[in-house]
Amino acid sequence: MNHITLLTICYGVISLICSISVTIHILLTKRDTASCAGWIGVCWLMPLFGSVLYLMFGINRVHRRAQKMMDEEGTEHYLPLKELRHEVKGQFLPLVKMLDRLTGHPLLGGNIVRCLHDGDNAYPVMLEAISQAQHSVLLCSYIFRHDIIGEKFVEVLSEAKNRGVEVRVLVDGIGSGYIYSDILRSLDEKNIKCARFMHSFLPWRMPFINLRNHRKILVIDGKIGFLGGLNIGAENLLRVTTHQPVADTHFRFEGPVITQLTEAFVKDWAFTTNEVLTGPRYFPQPVPIGNVPARIVTSGPDADMEKIEYAMLQAIILAKKEVWFMSPYFIPDNRFATELGLAALRGVEVNILVPKESNHKFTDYARNACLPRLIDVGCHIWLGGPPFNHSKLMVVDRNWSFVGSSNLDRRSLRLNFEINVEIHDFITASHLEGFIKRHCSEKLTKEDYQAWSLPVRLRNAVLRLFTPYL
Template sequence: MWTSILLGIYILITLSIVIAILLHGAKPSKSLAWLLAIFAIPVGGIILYLLLGRNRRKNKLVQLKRNLFKRLPNPDYNQVNAFDGKFRKLMTLFYNNSHFPPVGNNSLQLLKDGKTTFDAIFGALERAKKEIHIQYYIFEDGELANKLQELFKRKLSKGVKIRMIYDGIGSFSLSRNYLKGLENMAVEVYSFLPFKFGRFFSSLNYRNHRKIIVVDGKIAFTGGINISDKYLKGDPGLGKWHDMHIKIDGPAASHLNQVFMMDWYLVCQELLQPLENPVCATQFTSDSLVQIVSGGPDDDFPALEQTYFSIINSAKKYVYITNPYIIPSQALIKALQTAALSGVDVRLLVSENADNRLVSWSVHSYFETFLKSGIKIYLFPDGFLHSKIIVSDDAISSIGTANLDDRSFEQNYEVNAIIYEKGFAQLLKEDFLKDSTASKRLSYEVYIQRPWIRKLKEGFGKIFSPLL
């Protein structure tokens, strides 16, 4: 009797999931993969789907975000008429996705690796007069965290308001004692989708991967660097961590602040101030145009995927990409191959060392087809390269938190800064070429001769690439 009841419950759950996949599956290939997993792996397939496959658009955060957007005035699409020049289409796309127009009169500073970045961050935090907003995917106990805590104590004593968001999974190791210390000091701190068994299935797969600091709404930082001592001391297994960040002093900082404020509403339902649609730049010949692009699983379109896709398609001479997790969609694969076959100099810089074997196998599984189309691939040997950079034609560049994979495009909350400035693009290009010189360039003729066991591992990784 009990066997029949359990079997009946299992069949009902299976049917409900199948119906949900058929109704809400966005990609046929991914929907088919989940259907095969559910029928081929009894019970296990259902558990995997509940953990990794559900569509965030039906969950609580979506409703919260809709409530938030009801408080915003309608986007002023007349601003698009002011966009001018060769990047008009890109500016329009980014505005339609994220509602942040390009703004000028920004002072930009490229920050490479941990010491340079944290020196600049602590310098800006020390000068805070009114408020500090800080948001990180990974926030770990250690010297950096302790130094921040001491700084917070000093700034709070001077009346500075401090708000902090950390991701519930990315910062899972952050100690309760540390958080309690922040709360006792009157730091307003919240976890984004905290790890709770009651909400385990609904929240595990959707993370806030953003890294944002905003000081007084005027100075902001974003990029790939988290709050972790490994950026200063290295990692016992991987060695030194290399990464990029950007400091923005100017109007674009307020746009990053608005991204923080929207996330703040999601974690505690507090609207810090009336949200307004930002006004676009009036002078598009400025050498400091910056446009913020944010994206998440509750958006209508994959904003960051479209960002990378459009920059690649717009390239005329070259497009250089640094990223540790290049697990591209079919659209991005075709964009990269089409650009290379059209004579564009397409180069990828990837870390030779990896923090996850399965992810590394998946990344390498695309190398053969890339090399065959003329894409140049470089493996950076020194430590772990974690930067998320794209630069093209000495004209446009992107720096931020998004990787080139489905997780960043469809499951994580991410943010990138798009810079329309020749000098900044050339700076990133020079840095890319310098790192490439110190790296090992792969050869198609040699790579296809790799051992069959390596190809087998890559094939295994590729199967799981949509879930990574």
């Protein structure tokens, strides 16, 4: 047996072992059959290279690390909230029960909610809250720009730190700069404790580049909280002339639900830095101060359940009259599109508002590939004019609202770390429904999409294949 033949046999044996081993792991761990079949095909067509790709990109190490941290930490960091649970009867009771089990958190009564549209209205309220902080400030943002607004936040955060307030700032490792982050340099210069979520230049950590923390959280003293779709940047100031102005909606909360919001930040911070924040400085005794029931719902690749998507799907199933969506990036998968279609077919008025032109053209093209199917079954697709609106809103039967950071696409619902809040309140739902209606400037009809040329339709269909990376 010559040398070349021996190498060929060794290569074949190693390839077979790799393919079989990876296939077994895929079959035992992957839930999605399309993903499962795809990875198995790659590993048998290219045994060694495919196996390396799977080891890098196919294994959810984020979930493993998060589960290990939960096992080590044991109990929650905050006081039990069972006595503040809000009991629901009627239409949305099945949804409440499902989220009870899915999130492990109760629906909490006694909250106050305030809608803040655009950075012009939201930033002053957020900055004022930070300037009045006495114990702690926790801030998480996907995008934190080093511009006139970003520096204003750095200034008030520095002032808070200098008067003895514990300040923590978490930004995404991609959204706020991967190679170099000006805002982190500015925070470091002020000696503010800050970190980049899942950021590394190490080759074996590069797979995490597609997993992003898209959450926007601000908590003051464990008593006042903000969340929604608003990043930190001058483009969100509509009263200031910018190249691409971005409208958005943010929410200010007070009440027991802030405990759940704080916990979401604390887990992300511990995941990133291994520092566990605990004690009354961050988790004071929750006190009911309003009458709005609310609950935080998070999702991300650190868990097996797509909790935000499941909440939306269950709400669509329970809808009796109407469902309103407002999303800057709308690319539903087959499961989500089917539920929307079934709701429309049973007589529910399904209204979906998307921007006529977003800030990502490729995403718009991929979105347009999804819309004809929904229009054909009776969903109403509305187009919003400029400025581009980044709000993420859902309202069902003018009684239940679901708002936060999550878009209606595969990236948000499966890959990103997201945070939403369910709100059981007629006043809030009515306000948000009216807000969505006012932005419906043009309706997309069957005649409109039938007029699209073949090259346009092919372009849209091709780009839809890349939705997890858009």
